[in-house]
Amino acid sequence: MTTKRLNVFERYLSLWVGLCMVAGILLGNTVPAFMNGLRSLEFGAGSQINIPIAVLIWLMITPMMMKVDFGAIRNVGRRPRGLFVTLFVNWLVKPFSMAAIAYVFFRHIFAAWIPAADADQYIAGCIILAAAPCTAMVFVWSHLSDGDPAYTLVQVSVNDLLMLVLFAPIVRFLVSGASSLHVPFEVLLYSVLVFIAIPLTAGVLLRRWLMRARGRAWFEDVLLPRFAPLSMAALLATLVLIFAFQAQNITTKTLHVALIAVPILIQVYFNSSLTYGLMRLFGVEYAIAAPGALIGASNFFELAVATAIALFGPQSGAALATVVGVLIEVPVMLSVCSVCNRTRHWFPAPASTTS
Numbered sequence: 116m117t118t119k120r121l122n123v124f125e126r127y128l129s130l131w132v133g134l135c136m137v138a139g140i141l142l143g144n145t146v147p148a149f150m151n152g153l154r155s156l157e158f159g160a161g162s163q164i165n166i167p168i169a170v171l172i173w174l175m176i177t178p179m180m181m182k183v184d185f186g187a188i189r190n191v192g193r194r195p196r197g198l199f200v201t202l203f204v205n206w207l208v209k210p211f212s213m214a215a216i217a218y219v220f221f222r223h224i225f226a227a228w229i230p231a232a233d234a235d236q237y238i239a240g241c242i243i244l245a246a247a248p249c250t251a252m253v254f255v256w257s258h259l260s261d262g263d264p265a266y267t268l269v270q271v272s273v274n275d276l277l278m279l280v281l282f283a284p285i286v287r288f289l290v291s292g293a294s295s296l297h298v299p300f301e302v303l304l305y306s307v308l309v310f311i312a313i314p315l316t317a318g319v320l321l322r323r324w325l326m327r328a329r330g331r332a333w334f335e336d337v338l339l340p341r342f343a344p345l346s347m348a349a350l351l352a353t354l355v356l357i358f359a360f361q362a363q364n365i366t367t368k369t370l371h372v373a374l375i376a377v378p379i380l381i382q383v384y385f386n387s388s389l390t391y392g393l394m395r396l397f398g399v400e401y402a403i404a405a406p407g408a409l410i411g412a413s414n415f416f417e418l419a420v421a422t423a424i425a426l427f428g429p430q431s432g433a434a435l436a437t438v439v440g441v442l443i444e445v446p447v448m449l450s451v452c453s454v455c456n457r458t459r460h461w462f463p464a465p466a467s468t469t470s
């Protein structure tokens with residue numbers, strides 16, 4: 116049996132993020148005038164949409180959206196239970212549990228170390244992170260846990276469609292309720308349009324055009340792997356800019372980074388365990404249960420970072436909280452994959468019609 120491995124970028128993502136943090140802080144402290152000039156490049160005065168970061172995020176997201184095949188959704192009715200559990204946890208449990216956990220930790224448990232204004236920002240960032248179900252990396256986690264690739268594709272595709280209509284109202288409701296921050300709904304809608312609708316549409320159109328022109332095998336085996344380093348490089352460059360833009364804050368709030376990770380870790384393991392347990396309760400086969408648990412655990416951190424920046428700016432605590440999510444994503448998800456692989460015997464044998 117061939118050992119499944121991440122590529123070098125994915126395997127050491129936490130290391131790359133850590134190095135980006137160091138590089139960004141160094142840039143922010145050594146060439147502050149240059150970084151302030153980059154930070155001032157916005158799509159209109161006061162829009163908070165930084166041009167360099169927006170371009171980099173497009174380079175991240177569009178290739179990921181090219182992987183999504185909405186034609187697979189027509190097969191949902193054949194095995195609906197796994198999808199229903201995934202959607203229940205992602206949209207009715209995950210954002211709300213994250214809001215509650217973040218509120219308890221930042222408002223009460225960590226109150227002695229985190230001022231109220233920072234607490235509001237970190238609560239908002241955690242909520243934004245949890246309200247964006249994972250898209251691209253789920254395919255990696257599904258592969259490592261022997262998940263059903265076709266069903267994983269269905270789960271991701273349906274989540275992407277739901278994000279178009281649920282992400283903005285959930286974020287506004289929870290951020291406004293759990294903090295004193297004002298969340299302009301028009302900015303959220305703009306974020307959904309810019310960072311989900313447009314790249315999703317571009318990805319779907321490019322996918323159809325390129326597959327018709329060159330075939331599925333070339334598209335999936337040749338083209339998509341070539342895009343992977345570009346997406347990862349754009350992500351890392353974005354993180355360098357984010358840390359550079361808020362270098363002064365980070366150097367005086369290093370403890371905050373560690374504290375932010377605590378509620379994020381708790382909600383990751385809570386939601387993955389809940390999803391996995393419900394899958395077992397309802398008799399869903401392992402190849403569907405494992406990816407479902409991984410989707411419940413991970414986040415679409417590219418969208419979360421973009422939205423936090425659009426709402427509160429690249430130097431905000433909300434943006435920092437979403438980046439902490441990136442920092443812990445890979446080791447945490449590898450641990451969830453390991454648990455899934457070791458407990459596959461908990462689930463019924465594969466069935467073509469009863470999952």
